[in-house]
Structures are given as C-alpha cells and as structure tokens.
Amino acid sequence: MEDIVELGVDLSSNWKFKDGDLVLVENKDNLIQSILNRLNCDYDCLDLFYYEYGSVLSSFLGWKKTDETLEFIRLEVESTLEQEPRLTDFSVDVYYNKVGKIV
Secondary structure (H helix, E strand, C coil), X not given: CCCCCCCCEEECCCCCEECCEECEEEHHHHXXXXXXXXXXXXXXXXXXXXXXXCECHHHHCCCCCCHHHHHHHHHXXXXXXXXXXXCCCCCCCCCECCCCCEC
C-alpha cells in the first residue's frame, strides 16, 4: 500500500479534547472529514468563506424511489466531489439497498 501523502490537517468535527487541546485529524482522515463536510453542507451556506461550497443533496429528501432520482443524486455527489482538489480519480455509484436506503 502506498504511503499517504500530506492531505492536510484540520480540527476534528467531533470537537473532542485531548490533553487540554482540540483533537486534530490528519491526512486520510482529514480528507474523509472534508468530503463529508462538503456533502452535508447546504450549497453556498458558507459563501462568505468559500466559493460554491457544499451540495444540494438535502433537496432530494422525499423524492420518489426511481432510477431518475438515483441519477440526479449520483450527478450531485460527483459534481460536489469534483470541487475537492485532492481527489483526482474517482467514480460514483449509487443504488437502493434491500430496505430502500440509498448507498
């Protein structure tokens, strides 16, 4: 397995303390946290700090369970991930599991 190159450092989004200081996330964990933050943040909610940050995934809540819905969600996830400069080669697959959740 390749060594992880420097992928940045940030405060952990769980806001825990260790030895009197906030816990940090680094490298792979920082990238994962960054992706989750980007996907879960409403689009342009942080427009004072970032240009075109976030996604519109929450707007799909309540949509019918169809292949078209899946395709819209896939496209939104893909376009949101393309905003992350540390990601260069990825693919997005979405589907409904046995209980109807999108995974």
